Amino acid sequence: xxxxxxxxxxxxxxxxxxxxxxxxxxxxxxxxxxxxxxxxxxxxxxxxxxxxxxxxxxxxxxxxxxxxxxxxxxxxxxxxxxxxxxxxxxxxxxxxxxxxxxxxxxxxxxxxxxxxxxxxxxxxxxxxxxxxxxxxxxxxxxxxxxxxxxxxxxxxxxxxxxxxxxxxxxxxxxxxxxxxxxxxxxxxxxxxxxxxxxxxxxxxxxxxxxxxxxxxxxxxxxxxxxxxxxxxxxxxxxxxxxxxxxxxxxxxxxxxxxxxxxxxxxxxxxxxxxxxxxxxxxxxxxxxxxxxxxxxxxxxxxxxxxxxxxxxxxxxxxxxxxxxxxxxxxxxxxxxxxxxxxxxxxxxxxxxxxxxxxxxxxxxxxxxxxxxxxxxxxxxxxxxxxxxxxxxxxxxxxxxxxxxxxxxxxxxx
Amino acid sequence: xxxxxxxxxxxxxxxxxxxxxxxxxxxxxxxxxxxxxxxxxxxxxxxxxxxxxxxxxxxxxxxxxxxxxxxxxxxxxxxxxxxxxxxxxxxxxxxxxxxxxxxxxxxxxxxxxxxxxxxxxxxxxxxxxxxxxxxxxxxxxxxxxxxxxxxxxxxxxxxxxxxxxxxxxxxxxxxxxxxxxxxxxxxxxxxxxxxxxxxxxxxxxxxxxxxxxxxxxxxxxxxxxxxxxxxxx
Numbered sequence: 001x002x003x004x005x006x007x008x009x010x011x012x013x014x015x016x017x018x019x020x021x022x023x024x025x026x027x028x029x030x031x032x033x034x035x036x037x038x039x040x041x042x043x044x045x046x047x048x049x050x051x052x053x054x055x056x057x058x059x060x061x062x063x064x065x066x067x068x069x070x071x072x073x074x075x076x077x078x079x080x081x082x083x084x085x086x087x088x089x090x091x092x093x094x095x096x097x098x099x100x101x102x103x104x105x106x107x108x109x110x111x112x113x114x115x116x117x118x119x120x121x122x123x124x125x126x127x128x129x130x131x132x133x134x135x136x137x138x139x140x141x142x143x144x145x146x147x148x149x150x151x152x153x154x155x156x157x158x159x160x161x162x163x164x165x166x167x168x169x170x171x172x173x174x175x176x177x178x179x180x181x182x183x184x185x186x187x188x189x190x191x192x193x194x195x196x197x198x199x200x201x202x203x204x205x206x207x208x209x210x211x212x213x214x215x216x217x218x219x220x221x222x223x224x225x226x227x228x229x230x231x232x233x234x235x236x237x238x239x240x241x242x243x244x245x246x247x248x249x250x251x252x253x254x255x256x257x258x259x260x261x262x263x264x265x266x267x268x269x270x271x272x273x274x275x276x277x278x279x280x281x282x283x284x285x286x287x288x289x290x291x292x293x294x295x296x297x298x299x300x301x302x303x304x305x306x307x308x309x310x311x312x313x314x315x316x317x318x319x320x321x322x323x324x325x326x327x328x329x330x331x332x333x334x335x336x337x338x339x340x341x342x343x344x345x346x347x348x349x350x351x352x353x354x355x356x357x358x359x360x361x362x363x364x365x366x367x368x369x370x371x372x373x374x375x376x377x378x379x380x381x382x383x384x385x386x387x388x389x390x391x392x393x394x395x396x397x398x399x400x401x402x403x404x405x406x407x408x409x410x411x412x413x
Numbered sequence: 414x415x416x417x418x419x420x421x422x423x424x425x426x427x428x429x430x431x432x433x434x435x436x437x438x439x440x441x442x443x444x445x446x447x448x449x450x451x452x453x454x455x456x457x458x459x460x461x462x463x464x465x466x467x468x469x470x471x472x473x474x475x476x477x478x479x480x481x482x483x484x485x486x487x488x489x490x491x492x493x494x495x496x497x498x499x500x501x502x503x504x505x506x507x508x509x510x511x512x513x514x515x516x517x518x519x520x521x522x523x524x525x526x527x528x529x530x531x532x533x534x535x536x537x538x539x540x541x542x543x544x545x546x547x548x549x550x551x552x553x554x555x556x557x558x559x560x561x562x563x564x565x566x567x568x569x570x571x572x573x574x575x576x577x578x579x580x581x582x583x584x585x586x587x588x589x590x591x592x593x594x595x596x597x598x599x600x601x602x603x604x605x606x607x608x609x610x611x612x613x614x615x616x617x618x619x620x621x622x623x624x625x626x627x628x629x630x631x632x633x634x635x636x637x638x639x640x641x642x643x644x645x646x
Contacts, residue, residue: 014600046607050606053575062458063454066467070450076476077479
């Protein structure tokens with residue numbers, strides 16, 4: 001301790017001045033530094049200004065976070081987790097979250113917070129925004145529908161249904177030109193008959209073309225290749241089922257969707273677009289990699305039952321990382337090519353959703369979309385229980401249980 | 414609140430945070446609500462002071478919370494939870510500032526006189542209490558503008574120290590620098606802030622000549638001493 005009147009050397013250096021500003025000095029030392037500063041008006045002004053700045057900052061307090069910030073966090077987290085799940089090859093299903101904190105805007109316009117279950121708060125918080133989105137969606141639907149009616153009088157264009165597309169592909173080329181492809185059996189009578197000779201799309205030739213029972217796109221015959229679709233033949237389990245029955249089958253895991261298209265590549269691109277309509281969408285095909293073989297066998301069996309001779313499959317190639325639609329190499333001896341791929345979608349087992357799915361696929365230029373029953377549940381697995389991962393995101397009523405359904409896509413390559 | 418009280422309050426808050434973390438890890442989903450809610454204003458304020466843009470601050474706060482949620486398992490309680498969270502937030506803010514070069518560089522020769530003129534005109538027509546509020550508001554605006562002119566590292570240390578009230582050791586952890594660096598950087602940040610304020614207010618004065626080297630001088634500090642000495646005894 002320095003005695004009164006005893007000279008003490010005070011170094012007004014950076015550390016001392018900072019300690020004085022921060023109040024870190026013992027009282028006596030603080031006093032001595034203050035005295036020293038009194039002889040240095042410039043330094044004293046600086047130091048006192050620093051103290052004032054510090055006090056002003058500290059007196060500001062915290063700003064109130066925007067209302068709904070935590071709801072946005074939930075959204076962002078959900079998106080990130082979905083991306084993560086996709087990267088990890090985990091399918092995302094629809095499971096109810098449980099709760100989160102949501103913010104609200106008070107009547108005075110100032111933000112206030114409240115801790116409420118997500119099912120209430122988040123929904124209320126987002127209601128206006130979602131309402132606007134729904135209105136916009138309706139406008140788009142209306143516009144698209146009107147356009148669809150004008151362009152395709154016999155079809156309707158709808159928005160994407162509640163489904164997601166798995167990029168699990170199994171190409172089954174009837175005639176493969178590569179050494180890896182097994183030669184397929186001849187196409188049976190219900191195969192897509194050829195249209196006009198000028199039709200650039202080459203579809204498997206039917207030995208005995210059946211009577212045309214359905215003609216699509218009559219209004220666009222002049223613009224597009226004439227493609228006539230034979231009615232699906234009776235199968236042991238009957239004809240294609242309607243969407244109500246299809247929903248029941250989907251819930252039982254016994255639904256198979258068959259899509260016919262003129263252009264397989266275009267149709268697959270359409271599937272990809274379906275997969276971008278919702279946040280929970282495309283999942284790496286690795287998800288069903290373990291089921292591909294069994295699924296292939298099951299599909300071959302189903303196709304026999306549907307009256308279509310099974311095609312050769314090339315599992316090895318399908319397990320490669322190339323997810324692009326395969327292009328068959330036509331054989332010189334037999335140039336006929338029919339390409340098929342199988343994908344797996346997740347869809348709500350609901351007739352309306354399936355109807356929307358069909359409409360959407362038709363909007364993607366599918367020629368025919370049919371639902372078939374299978375004898376046994378298809379080996380496509382089930383969506384994993386995601387409840388533990390996304391428990392705080394969305395209210396339960398916004399999640400719909402989904403099932404996986406294989407989709408057989410036919411068309412020319 | 415003195416320093417001891419502040420430390421006690423920090424310890425209590427830390428204990429509560431750790432309890433919430435334990436609850437979360439044991440499966441109590443409601444604990445997430447409490448934890449996130451307790452931090453949202455603090456994080457938002459930190460981000461807002463760093464970027465001076467409410468929308469961007471909200472985005473950065475959101476990013477911070479997402480990372481906190483996803484990374485809570487990696488929190489090992491070697492520091493306070495708040496320190497860990499602030500570190501995440503500060504890293505996000507600094508990354509953003511550096512990546513997008515969000516620092517604004519208005520001419521240092523042109524003090525923002527428009528705001529001053531506007532507020533002065535308002536002040537003339539207001540009652541004293543309203544004038545005081547406007548002065549406070551103007552002071553806040555001035556501080557914000559000055560902060561915005563600082564280098565991100567200086568801004569960060571001022572925000573952590575003055576806005577969030579962190580101690581030197583916590584700041585060192587958040588910024589990943591040594592304690593001595595924290596002190597020297599803090600002093601320089603304060604000098605820079607002073608200078609920015611003076612430039613903005615058109616009052617260039619005391620901080621001029623006090624640069625990052627800081628003041629240097631040794632004085633006899635006896636009460637009656639007026640004799641200035643050099644650095645040598």
